[in-house]
Structures are given as C-alpha cells and as structure tokens.
Amino acid sequence: MNGRRFQGDYFFLFTNLILKDFKIRYRNMSLGILWSLLNPLVMMGVLTFVFGRVVGGERPQYFPLFVLCGLVPYNFFTGAIMTGTTSIVDNAPLVKRVPVPREVVPVASVLSNCVHLMIQLGLLVGIALAFGIRPGAQWLWLPVVWALYVAFVCGLALGASAINVFVRDTRYVVESFNLLLFWVVPIFYSFSSIPQKYAAIYRFNPVAALVLAMRNILLDRTPPPTSLMMNLVLAAALSLAAGFAIFSQLKMYFYERI
Amino acid sequence: MSVALRFDRVSKSFSHHGGRMLLRERLVELARHSRPRFQALKNVSFELAPGESLALVGCNGAGKSTTLNMATGLLLPDSGKIEVNGRVTALLELGAGFHPDLTGAENVRVNAALLGLTRRQTNARFDEIVEFSGIGDFINEPLRTYSTGMAMRLAFSVATASDPDILLIDEVIASGDSAFAERCLEKIRSFQRDGKTLLMASHSPTLITMLCRRALWLHHGQVMACGAPGEILDAYQEATQGSASVSAGGS
Numbered sequence: 001m002n003g004r005r006f007q008g009d010y011f012f013l014f015t016n017l018i019l020k021d022f023k024i025r026y027r028n029m030s031l032g033i034l035w036s037l038l039n040p041l042v043m044m045g046v047l048t049f050v051f052g053r054v055v056g057g058e059r060p061q062y063f064p065l066f067v068l069c070g071l072v073p074y075n076f077f078t079g080a081i082m083t084g085t086t087s088i089v090d091n092a093p094l095v096k097r098v099p100v101p102r103e104v105v106p107v108a109s110v111l112s113n114c115v116h117l118m119i120q121l122g123l124l125v126g127i128a129l130a131f132g133i134r135p136g137a138q139w140l141w142l143p144v145v146w147a148l149y150v151a152f153v154c155g156l157a158l159g160a161s162a163i164n165v166f167v168r169d170t171r172y173v174v175e176s177f178n179l180l181l182f183w184v185v186p187i188f189y190s191f192s193s194i195p196q197k198y199a200a201i202y203r204f205n206p207v208a209a210l211v212l213a214m215r216n217i218l219l220d221r222t223p224p225p226t227s228l229m230m231n232l233v234l235a236a237a238l239s240l241a242a243g244f245a246i247f248s249q250l251k252m253y254f255y256e257r258i
Numbered sequence: 259m260s261v262a263l264r265f266d267r268v269s270k271s272f273s274h275h276g277g278r279m280l281l282r283e284r285l286v287e288l289a290r291h292s293r294p295r296f297q298a299l300k301n302v303s304f305e306l307a308p309g310e311s312l313a314l315v316g317c318n319g320a321g322k323s324t325t326l327n328m329a330t331g332l333l334l335p336d337s338g339k340i341e342v343n344g345r346v347t348a349l350l351e352l353g354a355g356f357h358p359d360l361t362g363a364e365n366v367r368v369n370a371a372l373l374g375l376t377r378r379q380t381n382a383r384f385d386e387i388v389e390f391s392g393i394g395d396f397i398n399e400p401l402r403t404y405s406t407g408m409a410m411r412l413a414f415s416v417a418t419a420s421d422p423d424i425l426l427i428d429e430v431i432a433s434g435d436s437a438f439a440e441r442c443l444e445k446i447r448s449f450q451r452d453g454k455t456l457l458m459a460s461h462s463p464t465l466i467t468m469l470c471r472r473a474l475w476l477h478h479g480q481v482m483a484c485g486a487p488g489e490i491l492d493a494y495q496e497a498t499q500g501s502a503s504v505s506a507g508g509s
C-alpha cells in the first residue's frame with residue numbers, strides 16, 4: 001500500500017504466499033518435488049563426467065560434492081532472481097488491486113525459491129554424508145551464510161523487479177547475466193586455479209563467495225574465513241539498501257505502468 | 259475522527275501508453291520530452307462522515323474507478339490530499355489474488371492474508387466465509403472448476419469478512435444470480451446498520467437510491483454536482499440524453 005500502513009499479519013501473509021507458489025508449481029506435475037532433486041543431480045552427473053573424465057587434469061577430492069557445492073548456490077541465485085525480477089509484472093492483478101505493501105511481492109517470490117533450496121540443501125547434505133563426511137561445529141555456519149545470501153538476493157530482486165516494470169527488457173538482461181554467471185562462478189573449477197590477477201575480482205562476487213563458504217564448511221571442514229564473511233555481510237547490506245531505495249523510488253508509478 | 263474519507267482538490271493524470279515500454283521507446287520519450295497525458299480527475303473534493311454512503315455516478319471514463327482506486331491507496335494523486343480514517347476494503351475487481359490451480363479453501367486463506375487478516379481471524383471466520391458464499395463441497399475443488407458466478411461469490415465473501423470500516427464497491431453485485439445479489443445487498447445493508455462508511459460506483463439507479471443518501475456526479479474527471487441521489491440521477495440522465503440527442507442531430 002502506498003504510504004498507508006498494512007495492518008495485517010506479515011508472517012501469515014508470507015507463509016500463505018510461499019505456500020501458494022509451492023502448491024501451484026507442483027500440483028500439476030506428476031513427479032512433484034522430485035524435479036527439485038533431479039535437476040541438480042543431472043547437472044552434477046554431467047559436470048562430473050565432463051570435467052572429471054573428458055577434460056583432463058587433476059580434480060579436487062569428492063568431485064561430485066565439490067560440483068554440487070557450486071550448483072546449489074548458483075541454482076538458487078538464477079531461479080530466485082528470475083522469478084523475483086518478473087514478480088511485480090507477473091502479479092499485476094495483485095499489485096493493482098490489493099492494498100498490500102508492494103515490497104512483499106518480490107520478497108515473497110525469492111522466499112518461495114527457498115523451498116527448493118531446502119530440498120537441494122537436503123540433497124547436498126545427504127551426499128556429503130554418503131561420502132563419509134561427518135557433521136561438525138562448522139556446519140552451524142550454514143544457516144548464517146545462507147541467510148546472508150538470501151538477503152542479498154532479496155535486495156537484488158527488489159531493485160530488478162521495480163526496474164523491470166519500466167524497462168521490460170530487464171528480464172532478458174537478467175537471463176543473459178545468469179548464463180554468464182555459470183562460467184564466472186567457480187562451479188566446476190576451484191578457486192585456487194584462478195590466476196592471481198583475477199582472483200581479486202572473484203572475491204567481490206557474492207555468489208562465488210557463497211560457493212567458497214560451502215566448500216570451506218563441507219569439504220575443508222573449517223569455518224569460512226572472516227574476510228569472506230565480511231564480504232557476504234557487505235553484499236547483503238548493500239544490496240538490501242540499494243534494492244529498497246530503488247523500489248521505494250519507483251513503486252508509486254507501478255499502478256500506471258503495469 | 260470527524261471524517262471517514264476526504265478528497266481535497268485531488269487531481270490525477272495518466273500517460274497514454276500505459277507503461278508498456280521497451281528500452282528503445284523509453285529513450286525516444288526521454289529525448290523528446292513529450293509526455294501526452296490523460297486527465298482522469300480534476301480538482302475533485304468530497305467528504306464522507308463515518309457511517310455515510312455516497313454513490314459515484316457518471317459515464318464510462320468519468321473517473322469513478324480512479325476515485326475508488328485512490329481511496330484504497332493503490333493510486334496516489336498528482337496533487338491534492340486524500341485522508342482516510344479506518345480500514346478500507348475494496349470490492350473492485352473481485353478475486354484479484356485468486357489462482358485457478360488452488361482450491362477454493364486455499365484461495366480464501368491467501369486472500370484473507372492479503373486483505374490483512376491474521377491467522378486467528380482467518381480460522382475463526384473461515385466457516386462463515388464458506389457458508390455465506392454458498393459454495394458447499396466445491397470449496398475443496400480447484401478454482402478453475404468454478405463458474406464465474408461461484409468465484410465472484412467466494413471473493414465477495416472473503417472481502418466482506420475482512421471487517422472494514424470503509425467499504426468501496428465497484429458494481430460487483432451486478433453479477434451473480436439474483437438470490438446471491440439479494441444476499442450481497444443484505445450484507446451491504448448490515449454494514450450500513452453497523453455504521454460503516456460506503457463509497458460505491460454504480461450505473462443502477464435502483465441500487466443507488468436504495469443504498470445511498472448522497473450521490474456525486476463525475477464528468478470527465480470533474481465534479482458536476484453532489485446531492486440527493488434523486489436529483490443527481492435526474493440531472494445526470496438529462497445531460498446524457500441531451501448529449502445523445504445532440505450527437506444524433508449532428509450526424
């Protein structure tokens with residue numbers, strides 16, 4: 001609602017919106033939530049085969065798990081940012097007819113992707129256990145890094161969804177960016193193989209930062225380094241601040257533009 | 259709290275293209291500095307005391323829906339002020355948050371949350387909502403299996419269950435079968451008896467005289483007259499017939 005306070009129950013509202021997305025997505029599929037497992041498993045298999053067998057060279061230990069540590073953050077990012085970007089336009093009836101704070105729409109669409117994320121994280125942990133990796137105290141960092149990461153994506157989605165209302169090409173920009181991201185995030189290669197002069201640039205990529213954090217926690221069995229955590233905190237704070245700023249500047253024009 | 263709703267010299271204009279712009283067109287527009295706009299409301303002022311009912315009359319495009327949308331807070335005025343005291347629920351396009359793949363019950367919960375009900379309120383009023391809609395066992399079927407009338411009935415039931423202080427209505431009761439229309443009317447009347455404020459846009463003289471003590475006539479976004487429904491409707495009908503005969507004579 002513009003300027004007027006929403007008097008409802010945010011928790012109830014978000015639960016309902018997330019459940020709604022989840023139900024809609026799976027109700028008409030015979031395989032249901034198996035799809036959430038199938039995609040990362042197939043990708044993991046293909047990447048493990050291509051970069052483990054076809055392309056030569058030395059591969060990190062537990063290579064399938066190593067790849068999956070890259071895929072899960074990448075999948076979440078691309079899925080969430082894509083639905084987030086189009087969320088305001090896709091939910092035009094809601095935005096135009098229901099006096100609910102508009103910020104709810106992109107944030108709920110990102111949070112809906114967390115349901116998939118939970119399934120994929122479950123898969124990741126299951127595979128880690130299957131490889132004989134024992135849970136340790138450093139696993140307590142998992143919720144922390146993911147919460148920061150989700151906040152980072154929410155900020156981006158807020159900004160992108162607002163811009164997409166005015167410039168509908170935004171979604172294609174995001175689509176292309178997602179394709180590019182697959183290669184610039186160390187999914188199937190390790191951070192140590194990046195030449196020194198490019199490594200600095202990688203450090204500023206929050207998606208890459210999360211991949212590194214996941215590998216630290218699950219594969220190296222160490223807590224993520226402080227510098228990495230600082231990067232994630234900074235990314236989340238900056239993205240949320242910028243996202244809210246852009247969104248609140250543009251939201252008053254949504255009604256006319258969608 | 260002396261007023262429930264006040265419009266103070268409210269103006270609103272829209273751009274013609276409605277926003278579907280690609281990057282190229284946007285750049286062209288920026289370069290030209292030209293922005294043709296459509297004036298939807300011009301200096302509209304009116305006041306509604308708590309418990310009062312006002313009907314908006316006027317032909318299509320006169321600004322009735324814009325006025326209602328602005329009262330919900332969905333649309334902001336270009337100039338002027340809108341003051342609202344109390345919780346507003348709009349029966350504009352019913353079922354805006356409804357999804358065809360969800361069941362009636364699921365849609366009720368999502369919509370209730372969107373309308374600002376808490377979990378407890380939703381649970382408490384759920385049976386009442388279903389009962390009033392008269393959907394029966396269909397409540398657990400996907401919404402796409404519903405007829406238009408059934409979906410409308412459900413939407414009306416949820417919206418009115420949100421217990422608003424100010425109710426905005428845009429001719430929704432016109433659809434649905436006569437039995438349900440009668441029940442909707444009864445519901446609106448009971449709202450009025452409870453001292454709720456009502457603002458409605460309608461083309462139906464019967465409905466207007468039945469529900470409202472005052473009417474406001476809008477024409478091309480301007481207030482033509484405001485007063486007792488009988489007088490306003492007469493003046494409005496005279497004017498529209500007059501313009502119809504003028505255009506008929508001119509052709």
